[in-house]
Amino acid sequence: MASLQLDGLVFGHRGQALTRPVTVEARSGEFWAVLGENGSGKSTLMATLAGLVPPLAGQVAVDGVNLRRMPRKVLARRLGLLLQHQDVAFPYSVRETVSAGRYAHRPPWRPLRREDHAAVERALEETGLLELAELRADQVSGGEQRRVAIATLLAQEPGALLLDEPVNHLDVRHEVALMDRFRDYADDGRLIMVSLHDVNLASQYADRLLMLYADGTWEAGNTAELLTEDRLEHLYGVPLKEVGSDETPFWVPLGHRKRSR
Numbered sequence: 636m637a638s639l640q641l642d643g644l645v646f647g648h649r650g651q652a653l654t655r656p657v658t659v660e661a662r663s664g665e666f667w668a669v670l671g672e673n674g675s676g677k678s679t680l681m682a683t684l685a686g687l688v689p690p691l692a693g694q695v696a697v698d699g700v701n702l703r704r705m706p707r708k709v710l711a712r713r714l715g716l717l718l719q720h721q722d723v724a725f726p727y728s729v730r731e732t733v734s735a736g737r738y739a740h741r742p743p744w745r746p747l748r749r750e751d752h753a754a755v756e757r758a759l760e761e762t763g764l765l766e767l768a769e770l771r772a773d774q775v776s777g778g779e780q781r782r783v784a785i786a787t788l789l790a791q792e793p794g795a796l797l798l799d800e801p802v803n804h805l806d807v808r809h810e811v812a813l814m815d816r817f818r819d820y821a822d823d824g825r826l827i828m829v830s831l832h833d834v835n836l837a838s839q840y841a842d843r844l845l846m847l848y849a850d851g852t853w854e855a856g857n858t859a860e861l862l863t864e865d866r867l868e869h870l871y872g873v874p875l876k877e878v879g880s881d882e883t884p885f886w887v888p889l890g891h892r893k894r895s896r
């Protein structure tokens with residue numbers, strides 16, 4: 636289990652900030668969705684939270700400890716990141732690739748222990764990959780490779796999972812199965828933070844939202860309070876209309892033709 640503290644965090648590249656300073660606490664057991672248009676900084680935020688991109692200002696702490704002072708292996712047990720584009724580069728089997736997720740839990744160059752095998756098999760099962768486990772990971776389909784990357788992260792068993800557009804390329808069945816699984820992880824006390832383009836997935840699964848606006852401002856809070864037509868239009872630059880019921884709201888973008896009627 637892990638919590639993340641963003642304290643005056645400014646993230647960006649080559650000295651160019653993508654947002655004003657962000658101060659947010661994401662606690663263990665919460666399911667966060669990060670929303671924003673293309674280029675608003677969702678991936679950069681995820682990479683900064685995982686320590687792959689240095690903050691331009693402020694800091695990120697994991698369970699109160701500054702990320703930069705935490706040894707990588709310790710950090711990998713607390714926090715795991717699924718990148719937006721995570722290529723399978725080596726000709727290993729699906730099972731061998733997923734096994735790499737166990738590196739943070741065992742001494743180097745030692746064989747997998749019983750609990751490592753169990754975590755790998757669980758991750759394969761949860762991502763629907765058991766039947767593909769002996770195939771070469773670099774030769775399975777695009778959506779299957781995405782599930783291999785997710786399974787590798789699940790095998791890592793971090794306290795907080797940062798997932799950058801995890802369900803892109805997945806069919807609806809696997810999308811729902813994995814979002815349900817992430818929700819279960821949050822209910823079991825892990826922290827889940829997912830960047831999404833699908834407002835309806837955010838609305839269904841996330842209890843908390845971080846909205847990154849193109850002008851560098853941001854808002855964080857409860858999903859039900861933040862998902863309003865005004866905010867979504869500010870976020871995406873097009874109107875989205877709320878339909879459905881109060882318990883299950885859905886958001887439909889209004890294209891040019893509908894708007895001009």
Ligand SMILES: Nc1ncnc2c1ncn2[C@@H]1O[C@H](COP(=O)(O)OP(=O)(O)OP(=O)(O)O)[C@@H](O)[C@H]1O
Pocket residue numbers: 648649653671672673674675676677678679680719
């Ligand atoms: N390594 C880099 N060096 C310089 N600029 C970068 C780098 N990576 C991303 N950027 C720029 O930073 C901005 C934010 O990119 P980022 O990938 O974080 O956005 P995003 O919200 O994840 O976008 P998308 O929805 O398209 O995935 C973009 O303008 C992008 O071009």
